[in-house]
Amino acid sequence: MPPPPPHDPEPHWPYPSFNVRIEDLAHPGAKLFLDHIRVDEALRYAVATVFRWLYTPNSVPTHVEQVLLVLRPMDGVAHTFGSRTHKEIHFSLNHIRNSEARAKDEILGVLVHEMVHCYQYNGLDKAPGGLIEGVAGILGPLERRLGPPHWKKEADGEWDAGYQKTAYFLEWIESRYGDGTIRELNEGLKDKEYDEHIFKDLTGRKISKLWKLYRAHLEELQGPAL
Template identity: 55%
Template sequence: MPPTPPPKTPEPEDNWPIPKFNLRVEDLDHPGAQLFFAALASPGTDKHSRHNSNGVLEALKYAVIASFEWLYAVPECAPTNVKQILLVLRPMDGVAYTFGSHHEKEIHFSLDHIENSRDRAREEILGVLVHEVVHCYQHNGNGTANGGFIEGVADYVRLHSSLAPPHWRRSAPSREDNWDAGYERTAYFLDWLESTSGEGTIRKMNAALSGEGVTWENARIFEIFGGAKVGALWRRYRVEMGGESVTEDDEHKSRKVEVDETAVRSYNPVYV
């Protein structure tokens, strides 16, 4: 009898709390439905990316793992409350949206949008799935978090998953632009904040929005993890991106706020 082979060493993704996935297609004859399955039926061409996984199940797992890796870093910190994600493909306006209970989430994805993304269907499908799955797992200050921040974090993960659409531009914001415009505008601002405040800044911000009694206001995530109020950080970002010149008044407003350093040093995020 041959020796028993040693147990397989699990891949890193095997350790993440992957939920159960369900799929509902409300119009199988829709061109978007046919394109959805065709686009995910075979591996991609990038040998250096997990984008080359194939099949609907693998695409959903990829979206979950991308969300975990960019928001929680290690399996021990990932939320375990989501037990099931239902993906609904249906004809509708818009792109996609996510809702659900603490344990069960639903992602509704527009078949019309998939059809209109024919030229780059695979990348767009994966990018939208990553964005929407982030909404299943990110913390939100018990429902009080700024909506632009919530959407910006989702696109921040999409950006770092190398799934940004071709129309996204890391362009200089103007004085009329707001940091919480959401989506890619906020995503690029958060990416800048991650680079200037240190690796893990966005993860810490996300974590600080969890826990009983936590709100957007009392979490003070920009002051604590960015070192200044968000308005000052946004002005600094606009200047560094070449969107405007610095005035004496801007210099005064952009000085760092006083932060309780003891609170920062003792910060120990609790994940739920």
């Protein structure tokens, strides 16, 4: 019996340097983080996941030189900011404590989500905020176990409401129109202002028609009472 074919080697991604700051080592969330996570491996995993889904070895951006992860007591979950070359991810120790039952997957999912914000394009700051969050959110469901367990597929309201609503809509577009569609969407937001016509360029359909088709798809799966 012949041996299985070898796995393709991981591309030589341009990883930034990583730093971490924990502002309260006595916090239960800090203990959970340190018990479940090798921070260097987790941050490399988050960067590699972003690169695999949104870029190719030839298109991956190289401008981010350093990512600082700050673990601190705060409200909310996490947020990312910084300059073009230096990014900061602030992650709530309170949220980690409250996610004890699935701490590892929750931490990795949040790190992936926030790492997207370090690298994604935004249509020269003109893309809807909901689209930006949807692109960041799609990687959790695509990586399967990293999607927040409370997220549900919803078809009410607008497509660009962000987070779970937009993420699952984009996941559907990816599955319907081919692997790499969201990568192409991100690339199309690199050097020019956002225009919703980008969806027609990618799929042949206007965004309003895509949203209508997606709603019909969910109704077929879940029944009409949405």
